[in-house]
Amino acid sequence: MFWVFYIFTAICFSYLVSKRFNRAFLVFYFCLVILLTPAQIEIGSANYAPSLFTFCFNLVFQQDYSLRVLRPLFLSLPICSLILWVFLRFKKVFF
Numbered sequence: 001m002f003w004v005f006y007i008f009t010a011i012c013f014s015y016l017v018s019k020r021f022n023r024a025f026l027v028f029y030f031c032l033v034i035l036l037t038p039a040q041i042e043i044g045s046a047n048y049a050p051s052l053f054t055f056c057f058n059l060v061f062q063q064d065y066s067l068r069v070l071r072p073l074f075l076s077l078p079i080c081s082l083i084l085w086v087f088l089r090f091k092k093v094f095f
Contacts (some may be wrong), residue, residue, distance in 0.1 A: 006050070010035040026084070033080045039069040 014031035018024040039051035051073045058064040 007036065029080070029084060030077075033076055034073065037073045037076045039072045043068075 010032060014028045014035065017031050018028035021027045034052060035050060037051045038048040039054050041047045041049050041054060051069050054069045055067075058066065058069060
């Protein structure tokens with residue numbers, strides 16, 4: 001139930017942020033990628049949380065300066081950028 005509420009909130013937040021920019025689709029897409037990329041809370045557990053907020057929580061409250069929880073975000077941003085680039089090229093060529 002938490003993830004459904006969080007995804008809905010992330011979509012609304014990304015939409016509101018994207019309305020301030022000229023290329024709203026790109027901003028919306030990257031905001032969703034940043035907000036929805038999950039990471040394991042602890043090594044060996046099956047619990048997931050958004051990687052950006054997990055990193056901030058670890059940094060502020062646990063004083064854990066590890067970039068381990070940001071690894072999924074570092075992987076998903078280039079992959080999503082490549083997918084977006086392919087989609088825009090495909091759209092430009094065929095439509």
